[in-house]
Amino acid sequence: xxxxxxxxxxxxxxxxxxxxxxxxxxxxxxxxxxxxxxxxxxxxxxxxxxxxxxxxxxxxxxxxxxxxxxxxxxxxxxxxxxxxxxxxxxxxxxxxxxxxxxxxxxxxxxxxxxxxxxxxxxxxxxxxxxxxxxxxxxxxxxxxxxxxxxxxxxxxxxxxxxxxxxxxxxxxxxxxxxxxxxxxxxxxxxxxxxxxxxxxxxxxxxxxxxxxxxxxxxxxxxxxxxxxxxxxxxxxxxxxxxxxxxxxxxxxxxxxxxxxxxxxxxxxxxxxxxxxxxxxxxxxxxxxxxxxxxxxxxxxxxxxxxxxxxxxxxxxxxxxxxxxxxxxxxxxxxxxxxxxxxxxxxxxxxxxxxxxxxx
Amino acid sequence: xxxxxxxxxxxxxxxxxxxxxxxxxxxxxxxxxxxxxxxxxxxxxxxxxxxxxxxxxxxxxxxxxxxxxxxxxxxxxxxxxxxxxxxxxxxxxxxxxxxxxxxxxxxxxxxxxxxxxxxxxxxxxxxxxxxxxxxxxxxxxxxxxxxxxxxxxxxxxxxxxxxxxxxxxxxxxxxxxxxxxxxxxxxxxxxxxxxxxxxxxxxxxxxxxxxxxxxxxxxxxxxxxxxxxxxxxxxxxxxxxxxxxxxxxxxxxxxxxxxxxxxxxxxxxxxxxxxxxxxxxxxxxxxxxxxxxxxxxxxxxxxxxxxxxxxxxxxxxxxxxxxxxxxxxxxxxxxxxxxxxxxxxxxxxxxxxxxxxxxxxxxxxxxxxxxxxxxxxxxxxxxxxxxxxxxxxxxxxxxxxxxxxxxxxxxxxxxxxxxxxxxxxxxxxxx
Numbered sequence: 001x002x003x004x005x006x007x008x009x010x011x012x013x014x015x016x017x018x019x020x021x022x023x024x025x026x027x028x029x030x031x032x033x034x035x036x037x038x039x040x041x042x043x044x045x046x047x048x049x050x051x052x053x054x055x056x057x058x059x060x061x062x063x064x065x066x067x068x069x070x071x072x073x074x075x076x077x078x079x080x081x082x083x084x085x086x087x088x089x090x091x092x093x094x095x096x097x098x099x100x101x102x103x104x105x106x107x108x109x110x111x112x113x114x115x116x117x118x119x120x121x122x123x124x125x126x127x128x129x130x131x132x133x134x135x136x137x138x139x140x141x142x143x144x145x146x147x148x149x150x151x152x153x154x155x156x157x158x159x160x161x162x163x164x165x166x167x168x169x170x171x172x173x174x175x176x177x178x179x180x181x182x183x184x185x186x187x188x189x190x191x192x193x194x195x196x197x198x199x200x201x202x203x204x205x206x207x208x209x210x211x212x213x214x215x216x217x218x219x220x221x222x223x224x225x226x227x228x229x230x231x232x233x234x235x236x237x238x239x240x241x242x243x244x245x246x247x248x249x250x251x252x253x254x255x256x257x258x259x260x261x262x263x264x265x266x267x268x269x270x271x272x273x274x275x276x277x278x279x280x281x282x283x284x285x286x287x288x289x290x291x292x293x294x295x296x297x298x299x300x301x302x303x304x305x306x307x308x309x310x311x312x313x314x315x316x317x318x319x320x321x322x323x324x325x326x327x328x329x330x331x332x333x334x335x336x337x338x339x340x341x342x343x344x345x346x347x348x349x350x351x352x353x354x355x356x357x358x359x
Numbered sequence: 360x361x362x363x364x365x366x367x368x369x370x371x372x373x374x375x376x377x378x379x380x381x382x383x384x385x386x387x388x389x390x391x392x393x394x395x396x397x398x399x400x401x402x403x404x405x406x407x408x409x410x411x412x413x414x415x416x417x418x419x420x421x422x423x424x425x426x427x428x429x430x431x432x433x434x435x436x437x438x439x440x441x442x443x444x445x446x447x448x449x450x451x452x453x454x455x456x457x458x459x460x461x462x463x464x465x466x467x468x469x470x471x472x473x474x475x476x477x478x479x480x481x482x483x484x485x486x487x488x489x490x491x492x493x494x495x496x497x498x499x500x501x502x503x504x505x506x507x508x509x510x511x512x513x514x515x516x517x518x519x520x521x522x523x524x525x526x527x528x529x530x531x532x533x534x535x536x537x538x539x540x541x542x543x544x545x546x547x548x549x550x551x552x553x554x555x556x557x558x559x560x561x562x563x564x565x566x567x568x569x570x571x572x573x574x575x576x577x578x579x580x581x582x583x584x585x586x587x588x589x590x591x592x593x594x595x596x597x598x599x600x601x602x603x604x605x606x607x608x609x610x611x612x613x614x615x616x617x618x619x620x621x622x623x624x625x626x627x628x629x630x631x632x633x634x635x636x637x638x639x640x641x642x643x644x645x646x647x648x649x650x651x652x653x654x655x656x657x658x659x660x661x662x663x664x665x666x667x668x669x670x671x672x673x674x675x676x677x678x679x680x681x682x683x684x685x686x687x688x689x690x691x692x693x694x695x696x697x698x699x700x701x702x703x704x705x706x707x708x709x710x711x712x713x714x715x716x717x718x719x720x721x722x723x724x725x726x727x728x729x730x731x732x733x734x735x736x737x738x739x740x741x742x743x744x745x746x747x748x749x750x751x752x753x754x755x756x757x758x759x760x761x762x763x764x765x766x767x768x769x770x771x772x773x774x775x776x777x778x779x780x781x782x783x784x785x786x787x788x789x790x
Contacts, residue, residue, distance in 0.1 A: 051445040149535060159544045159775070160486075160537035162466055164781060178470035256440065256468050260537050263440055289600055293492040299443065304435075316395035323396070 003352035019201055036190055041183040049182035050255070056297045057189040058250045062270075063277040063289035064200050070275075071284035072204060073236035074216030075125050077233055079137035082144030083241050085261055086114040087248025087294030089154050092163040095253075096156055102169040103175060107192070107249040114245020115238040117144075117359035122237025126230055129219075148261040155261075164258045176253045185254045192250065196243060201286050203239065212236050213284075280333055282342030291341040299326070369613040387423070387686055387698070388430045389414065389679075390450035392459050395662075397437040398565030398788075399461075399590035401620045402671055404662060405549070406460065407433070412650050417683055419653040424686045425696035433663065438590070440467050442628075447471065455703040456480050456682050462538035465669035470783070475496045478704045482678045483614060483637055487541055488775035492708070493787040499707055501738025502729040503763075505613070506771055509542035509585070510763030511635060511742050512611050513549050516583050525554035530581035531590065532572060532596055535561035539587040542613075546585075548767050566592020573599040586612040593596070595620035601628025607747075608633060614742065617754070618670040622747045623672050630749035635742045637694020638677045640754040642646075642668025645721030646676060656712025670754060677726055684720070685710050708733060727760040733789035737772070740765065 003024055010016040020026045044053065062080060069075050086312065090110035121140040125133050148154045155163050169179035174180040175188045203209050211232045214222035223229055252259045264271070273296055281292020300322055307318035337343055364671055394403035409469045414429045423429055433448035436459075443464035444523060447457060456478040459465045465485035471692055473496065480499045481489070487506045489498040517524055533539030543559065550557040551613045558581055560572045566588060573596075576584060584605065588596055600610050608631040612621070617634020625632075647668060655664055666672040689698045689706025698706070711730040717723060729739035741760040780787065 047448040052446045106742075159486070160462075160540045162537045164470075164782070179472040194550070256444065256467065257470060260440070260463055260466075262535055263463055266564070269439065269441065300442075315393065315435040319396045319435040319437065 002355055003349055005353075017205075019198075019205075033194070036194075037187075041187055044182045046182045049186050051301060052298060053186050054189055054250075054255050055192045056294055057186075057246050058255055059274065059277060059293040059297055060102055060290045061193055061196060061250070062244050062247035062274045063281065063293045064197065064286065065247060066242045066274050067278045067281075067284065067286070067289045068200065068204070068212070068243065069236050069240035069281075071278055071288070072209060072216060073212040073240075074120075074129075074219075075233060075236060076130065076134040077137040077240070078134050078267070078271050078275065079121060079140040079144070080274045081265040081267055082141040082242055083114050083118060083244040084248030084251060084270055085144050085148055085265040086117050086241075087245030088252035088259055089148050089163065089261070089267070090114065090245070091249040091253050092156075092165070093154065095166065095168070099166075103170060103253065104188075106168075106194075107246055107253065110249040111242040111246040114248065115242040118237045118241020118244075122234050122241075125233050125237065138267075141271055145261055145265055148265075160260075162258055162260050163252070165253045168253070176257065178257060180254075189250055189254060192246065196246065197286070198238075200243065204286070208232075208235060216284075232306065234328050245250060276330065278340075280330075280340050282340030285340070285342035287345060288340050288342035291345070295341060299329075360531070361695075381387060386428045386430045388432070388454050388630065389452070389456060389682060390446070390454050391431050391433045392436050392443055392446050392457065392461075392464065393433050394436050394438045394460070396435060397439075398567075399438040401594070402590055402618060403438070403460065403678075404616070405618065405620070405666035405669050405671040406675040408661040408664075409672040410458075410679045411568045412654050412667075413646070413676050413679035413683070415654045415659060415661070416646075416650045419657075420649055424683055425690045427696050429683070436461070436464065438463075440464055443467060444471075451477055453477055453700065455686060455698075455700060456707070458482070458678060458682065459485070462541070463536060464485075466537055469495070469498055476704075477700055478707055480678070480682060480685075480707065482674070482681065484538065487737075488772045488779065489636050491772050491776035492732065492734050492736040493776070493789050494780045494785055495736060496788060497704060499736040501710075501731055501733060501736060502726065503614075503739050503740050503742050504768070504772075505541040505587075505761035506545040506768045507737075507740040508613050508635055508742060509545040510549060510768055511554065511761055512585050512613075513555075514761060514763065515545070515611065515633075515744050515758065517553065520775050524582075524745075527583070528558060528579065528581040529583045529585060530558040530560055530576055530579070532560045532562060532569075532576075532584060532586045533561045534566060534592055535589055538589065542585075542587055545767060545771060548771065549764065552764075552767065562588070562592055562596070562788070566642045567595055569595050569599050572596075573603050573605075576600075576605065579605045582609065584610045586610070588612065588616045588621075590745075593618075594624045597622055597629050597632055598625040600632075607631035610745070611635065614674075617745060617747075619752075619754075620669075620671075622749070623752070628747045629747055632747045633744050634747075634754075636670065636745045636756075637742045638670075638673055638752075639724065639756065640668070640670050640745065642673075643725065644725055646680070646725075649721055650676075672788075673725075677722070680720060680722060681710060684712065684716075707731060708736075713733070727776060 005022055020029055066080055069077050087110045090113040091106055094106045094109060124136040155161050165176045167174050173184045175184045211227040214227045215232050219229060277292035277296050280295055282288025303322045304318055307313045307321060308315055393407040394400055414431045418429055433633055436443045436446055438461050440463045444467060447468055454477055458480050462484050465481045465583050468479050469713055478497055483503050485500050487504040489495040489500050490504050546557050562569055562572055586596055610632055612634035614635045617636055622629035622632055655661055664676050685707035688709050690704045692705055693702045712728055713726045727739055727741040738760055743756055743760045745754045746757045746759045
């Protein structure tokens, strides 16, 4: 009853192809955008910015990137941390070489550089797949992190191997550096995420996205019906890496401000969590990328809040619980809902459609 | 039925959330970023226990600082930078001082804390050039820096070789991170000055895997090995050195690589291993008696109380003592017990821990005296060498406290901090 599509007729192809074909979805999405753009910036404080919203937005972008590659094109990747590092270090190098270039342009160029690196590391995917590809991308993770730690040129010969962002303005307001106000960094990330999110959604609905899914579902059949595997797989690697590179650039420039490659782009801090995001959120689903990122970013903070601040456990006990609960949830999720949070949402929609007359 | 359960659940959580009240503002808040989990927990736990026990003792014995109770909320970072940022944001309101206990998190907090007006005290770690108070207004790293440490270690080697180490080979085994890379530039400068060959051997996080490193040492046979390690890396290194029969008295760790946890796993093999230190080991000081009386005997020891008197526990006591002393000084300067974070910074900058004052605080002969000034946030720069006695299972001080090579160190600090000041457009203070 609440969520019914009866009576909503489509009389043109255009309206039939809309991203949100139902009026309810349109309303929900516009409300969300209204809150995100016009309410949150006025109430945000630095805790919500640095601990929850900005990491959520950045990891959503990384999850979209990985979802394109793994969820839509079926190529498993464990190299997310390495590709994010490429984005971060490109941003740093471009920033130091061109101090006057706009930060938005720098970040997009960093995405393009990461896309090029992604194509390079995507080449083995033409010969190997499945677990073997996962191992090959794992190699890229270790190689890239090692490279950025080993070659001092990447960190401008600083003594410690740390790279530090300097202040950059957007419309006269700093968006990077320690003095950037919370609303500025939040809006900066939000705009990028919304624009790139729409671009990804439309790419997936285009010819390119359909050929990705054809390769994912059965690569030999796809090749026979005329989908070129080389072009398709490499385009998936390129676009996926572009998103991950932009996420890495934001992670460095806007979120942390100072980064050490071995610690910040470690496989345990980036690659696995992002993979969990798309598995928990839902493979091959845009909504899933966002839900997964929200889940993984907020779960430890939420658990900590409940256990330490509400129940009054000591910080270390709470941490041990958190680690346990984390593992448990992962297993439960994979057993109960292997299609992730996005699938839960579609079940909820189904229920809402029938409510209050379940059968 | 379901709805009823749901309602009960919602009511319960509303009650729970509304009962969660902000801590009272009048108290002095010393937030703690700790790591009692993860690869660095063996070192993180005793240190955190030292802090907590000292704060508890001050609260119980003196009723707080000038009548204001100390609050010390713990936030578990697991030595992870991103979590450290979350902990900082969560606790920074009205916080007196942050002690990140991680060079990575310190680097992260330097610009943030400077912008927010919060003191960061990285005791003998963090960014070495923060010793220059002219540039780093809010950051303190007294009593000694890594660059002092590197030159003190070289001085010790020089002394053992009758002042001539030309052509000798010194290897640096370091944690491949900002922390471990800190001493490299100083050692390179010193190697030119004294004519020794420097061999750099990085060990990746978390430090479990060191086979290749020690194989190289076995092949190249350096005359001395220095180590900048932390957490599980220390134990593995000491064990590996023992297993390749490297002479342990030629193996010197930084002050973060010289606790009981690091040498006990290697058993007798660790006998003779040396490390630098800026505080004495043992549990016979007045402060230990007070902690025993006011905290441990009441059953309120932090953790399981088993680290009492160990090196890192004692270092925690020392760090907490300086932080509390800064509040005392700030209260004196500003004539109020209710100090703000900005007043606290003034106190930290005016800390003067003379031998007499240390004795009053129960720290007689515990550490060399030092004082902070507007220009110098790096303290005395004094450290000593201690040696492990595996039979008695205790650390013995084998040298006096000594200075590093201040010509080299001061020049490097000035260079690095002016580079930072130019990057961040900071005007020098104290003129």
